[in-house]
Amino acid sequence: MSDYDFSSLNDKEFEDLSADLLTCYFGSRVERFKVGRDGGVDGRFFSSEGDEVIIQCKHWIKSGIAALIRSIEKTEADKVRKLNPKRYVFVTSLELSRDNKIKIKSLLSPYILSESDVFGSEDLNDILSNNIKVERKHYKLWISSTNVLQTILNSAIIGRSKHKLEEIIEESCRYVVTQSHTQAIEKLENIHSVIITGSPGVGKTSLADQLCQYYTAKGFEFCFIENSLNEAEDIYNDESKQVFYFDDFLGRNFLLALNSHQDSHVINFIKRIERDKKKRFVLTSRSNILNQGKRLSDLFDIKKVDRNEYELSISSLTDIDKAKILYNHIWFGDLNEEYIDQIYEEKRYLQIIKHKNFNPRLISFITDQHRLSNINSNQYWEYIDKTLSNPKDIWKNVFEIQVDDICKHIVIAVSLHGQSLSEKELTSLYGEILSSNLSLTSRKDYESVIKLLVGALLNRSVLDKEKISYDLFNPSIADFVISNYLTDFNYIDQLLLCLKTPQSIYNLNSLMTSGVIEQQYFCNILESQLLSLSKSHKANEIDSYKLRILASASSRLSPQDDVIEYIQCLVKSALISGPCSYGYDYFEFINWSLSLGYINSADSAFQKQLNSWVYEYEKDMDEFIPISNLVSTVELSPASLTAKLKEEYLEYLSDGITSDVIEEGILNDEYEKYTNDYPQLEDYISERFSELGISFEQADVDYVKDCCDIDDIIQSNINSAMYEDDGYDQYRDQGYSMESSTDAIDDLFER
Incomplete structure (x- = not known):
């Protein structure tokens, strides 16, 4: 038996569901009328005697039975008397006891003919149990069912996939099924892969999330790919139905993806998925990042990946789609009533919906009560107007007013890093900032800083007790940081010294390649970092951060005298320490040092190391390449x-x-x-x-x-x-609204 509380539906969606269920129950089509001021009529049908039967729906899930009874006494009873129907049917999403039904019937007497014409959630669930097609038609209802949610949560192959599914489920109620959703599913059914692209904030991740939720509900195992496709290949099972999800697959750090052959890896995986009918592959990428990737790699064109690409553009949203997005954020959000009133005043919701800068991310931002602590209700509309007019500055208020210096430094550092930071890395960053010369207006303890940042500027992911990571609350924070802070060379230089992660250098390299920063800026950063590191406590110790700087410098930096001396010291340390876990960067540094003459190829220590790298060191593909370059450069016969x-x-x-x-x-x-x-x-x-x-x-x-x-x-x-797919036709036929008239929007927002 179904056991819904209907909390995943807004009030208008609940009315639609009720009409479909009562059509099944009474065996007569229930007519629906446009939403809006209904005068007590949400639907009707005609009895066998030809009498009009009026239906009224009340989705009072947030208010409770006592508030519902008071509303019937004060307003609904008068409405029914004015209508004077032969028969009146009352539907609510609340659970009703026998006494509740008796009370409602007495208040609406004589129009409710019997208590069986009062439908509570138990009655609706009974009807649903016998009408699976209705359940499947209402996507948000079906996807939130207990059985489906259990199936979804059990489908995760690895821990972080389960955590991701929990996040997806939590956001499902705000989701609006649009034409984009239907077309993306059709593409996945036809060729099994889809790359969803579009501008920041357009809703790429929300669409991808729901596509994955849909397939996991259909029995597919779920694999959320965090860093590389190696994660997917490790658990690829020829016998299982699986859906793989790679969000922002080129990422903020797209050059790192290309340098590590992520482009060819992704394309080959797409081709593999296309041949396997038991698999689905969902990817997202910002349009500008994907286009930059295409310019740097021919594989996107050579292998004709464009036919897998589905461009998600805000222009594909009709006005009524936008209205539903705004409405859902209000209905399922935590906005106080006085703030909501500001949106309704003089139909200001129309200005939001029709604004040229409308996108789902902005709507989420402006309807988040958590972000309005310094904005009272009388200032709220001005705040909305400014945010919509200047969307690039949506984080400006947060950075300048809501957080102090140490929080700001941490968020900017995470942006520079370009991906999530572990708890250990973030703790280290916090300590480095405290001991640095960066300005600090306060010296909050670590727990206080994290409490302030999580949910506002950072997301915290707990995979298990030993694996906690932090990433930007939203990718647009990185865009804001790049636009507003990257020009301050000294500040960025100093913050990188606090961060000291190889990924931050990869990220800056990406920004240089994409034209965001000049090559000279990047080279100056590399040189300045080396100079600062040369004066540090562990200057001559080899680590992954120094090696990433040196590997990046090898192709573009002509070192100055003071840097040359330091590099020569690091060469000696590197030859003593060996590659350890440094891999590719280590061998690139050795190749560069050899080309600059800092290593004598005839030196016995070097020859001994090279012999060890060839005969004893266990190599992966990326390491075979630089080691082979070393061998070809220095070896004389016999070879x-x-x-x-x-x-x-x-x-x-x-x-x-x-x-x-x-x-x-x-x-x-x-x-x-x-x-x-x-x-x-x-x-x-x-x-x-x-x-x-x-x-x-x-x-x-x-x-x-x-x-x-x-x-x-x-x-x-x-x-x-x-493998042959089935069971999708019913969902594929589900309609979506193409309506865009102002009247329809007014009806939706009518209170």
């Missing part, structure tokens, strides 16, 4: 290091060649084994070899090719093609 490195890489590539070919779709059209040469496989292996700085022969290509299990690839292709 023992080259031979050993070739042997290792052949083993590395051949071990994973079958899974690599499946993941990248190299032979995705093969369903039967033929005696052919598979030239595309040979080309792929040759391309992999060409990435290294040493040479390979045709015999090496043939060796890896022979290690590829064609039978496994064919079986994978067959398995991916076997």
